[in-house]
Amino acid sequence: MKTYLDCIPCFMQQALRAGRLATNNEEKIKQLLDDTGDLIKHISMEKTPAEVGEVIYAKIREVTGIYDPYKDIKTKSIAEAKLMIPELKSILDKSENRLITSIRMAIAGNIIDFGMSKKFNLKEDLKRILTQDFAYFDFKAFEQHLKNAKTILYIADNAGESVFDRILIKEMGKKTYYAVREVPVINDVISEDAIASGLDEVSEIVSSGSHVPGTILSTCSAEFNQLFKDADLIISKGQGNYEGLSDEKRSVFFMLKAKCHVIAKDLGIKENDIVLKGINI
Amino acid sequence: MKTYLDCIPCFMQQALRAGRLATNNEEKIKQLLDDTGDLIKHISMEKTPAEVGEVIYAKIREVTGIYDPYKDIKTKSIAEAKLMIPELKSILDKSENRLITSIRMAIAGNIIDFGMSKKFNLKEDLKRILTQDFAYFDFKAFEQHLKNAKTILYIADNAGESVFDRILIKEMGKKTYYAVREVPVINDVISEDAIASGLDEVSEIVSSGSHVPGTILSTCSAEFNQLFKDADLIISKGQGNYEGLSDEKRSVFFMLKAKCHVIAKDLGIKENDIVLKGINI
Numbered sequence: 357m358k359t360y361l362d363c364i365p366c367f368m369q370q371a372l373r374a375g376r377l378a379t380n381n382e383e384k385i386k387q388l389l390d391d392t393g394d395l396i397k398h399i400s401m402e403k404t405p406a407e408v409g410e411v412i413y414a415k416i417r418e419v420t421g422i423y424d425p426y427k428d429i430k431t432k433s434i435a436e437a438k439l440m441i442p443e444l445k446s447i448l449d450k451s452e453n454r455l456i457t458s459i460r461m462a463i464a465g466n467i468i469d470f471g472m473s474k475k476f477n478l479k480e481d482l483k484r485i486l487t488q489d490f491a492y493f494d495f496k497a498f499e500q501h502l503k504n505a506k507t508i509l510y511i512a513d514n515a516g517e518s519v520f521d522r523i524l525i526k527e528m529g530k531k532t533y534y535a536v537r538e539v540p541v542i543n544d545v546i547s548e549d550a551i552a553s554g555l556d557e558v559s560e561i562v563s564s565g566s567h568v569p570g571t572i573l574s575t576c577s578a579e580f581n582q583l584f585k586d587a588d589l590i591i592s593k594g595q596g597n598y599e600g601l602s603d604e605k606r607s608v609f610f611m612l613k614a615k616c617h618v619i620a621k622d623l624g625i626k627e628n629d630i631v632l633k634g635i636n637i
Numbered sequence: 638m639k640t641y642l643d644c645i646p647c648f649m650q651q652a653l654r655a656g657r658l659a660t661n662n663e664e665k666i667k668q669l670l671d672d673t674g675d676l677i678k679h680i681s682m683e684k685t686p687a688e689v690g691e692v693i694y695a696k697i698r699e700v701t702g703i704y705d706p707y708k709d710i711k712t713k714s715i716a717e718a719k720l721m722i723p724e725l726k727s728i729l730d731k732s733e734n735r736l737i738t739s740i741r742m743a744i745a746g747n748i749i750d751f752g753m754s755k756k757f758n759l760k761e762d763l764k765r766i767l768t769q770d771f772a773y774f775d776f777k778a779f780e781q782h783l784k785n786a787k788t789i790l791y792i793a794d795n796a797g798e799s800v801f802d803r804i805l806i807k808e809m810g811k812k813t814y815y816a817v818r819e820v821p822v823i824n825d826v827i828s829e830d831a832i833a834s835g836l837d838e839v840s841e842i843v844s845s846g847s848h849v850p851g852t853i854l855s856t857c858s859a860e861f862n863q864l865f866k867d868a869d870l871i872i873s874k875g876q877g878n879y880e881g882l883s884d885e886k887r888s889v890f891f892m893l894k895a896k897c898h899v900i901a902k903d904l905g906i907k908e909n910d911i912v913l914k915g916i917n918i
Contacts, residue, residue, distance in 0.1 A: 393674035
């Protein structure tokens, strides 16, 4: 997916939000916005928004000197999500189709996204997503691929969402590689967040090598590229990963909630729609 | 009022919105965003957001070659507002206090603002504002000033809102100068919009000389500055005028709806609050 014009004011908004988390120094934040403004002319609209995001978050680290501005927020999101586990387990135990319900839970977790301007309410949004119609629902194909799969590559998105991913991974019961970002970018999962979310108990946590709030294979490690080639089933969570992988040639199943109109437009759906969509399946 | 950091992503959003109205050429719009990005480092946070807006809207005219991107929208807003006049007259005739009700109507008109990202519904918002509590309500002072006034300077804001201003001006029944912008900026009223709104029937339309989406006296004409000095009563509509006049030394009555959290914060009120606030009274 390419960058849309609408992404540009959004980059500026993200720089401000992350800058505010990193420092109280208004002059430093203004410097960050000045520098982000200067970057705009270098943005190629042919790149994905996630690739542009990398440059902006590197700038945030450089100007503020803070490596992981969203650290506290991520810790809080994971704790909040963990509190919901008993209730989620109870819902899962009562559900007609445990796989569909755990997919819905994993998608519901995708609302925990601090790259967006929108506010969210985890409990309320979860309740809605558990019954909401899917805009794409390639479940039959997904079920078939899962049945035949020995290994799964599960590409993570946000911290907190990771707790919900754990439920789906446990439910699927296969050898799973849980791929996280190499460095902190927005509130995306890095290795320590995945461990805090208990993913080490159900999967092998691997770094994608990505410095981008998404997955662009050319910027990922050789090991991750090998996994991407070899895995029997790939699950890609969230918008950032979709942006980078939507044009890939192998089968990938995307699970996400369309949280901005740009992504919704690219997918041909409406904002707030939820998606289980397979490509090349 | 000075510029806040939050205004900066908003400027970028405004450039995109106006660019889209002016042209379908995506490259031109990207150029506009590039140029706006370059401008950010030159923004002095000591200036008002309206002053920064001037530079951005001048850039929009320069890059797109379109003098008044909001022309069609303004025409439509005025027509839509005019359709509501019979209903507004009927409400006014039944109201307990005609002056308060016409002030409420004039403030309700202030929701017609295309500088904001927010969407609005004129009918619904009007209904709410007719009964909404005021965050500031300096009505007694206003009534007293009005009683003693021979001349009123009424500083306009948006096209469409102008139709509602006409109701209040007629109700006040004094010699009124209706001040509009010198050049088109966002959907602010210029002379031809004021005439289309019927303001020439109840007031003398004057240009403030402003190229800014607001009123900064130092950038206004000598004639307007004289009027500002001499008028017995000054009414300032909307956010843009508030930004430039909030620190002036003479009495001014502000009527507005706080449509963004930056203005709300500056006024010490909440977003969506409505205000009749006098300074130096």
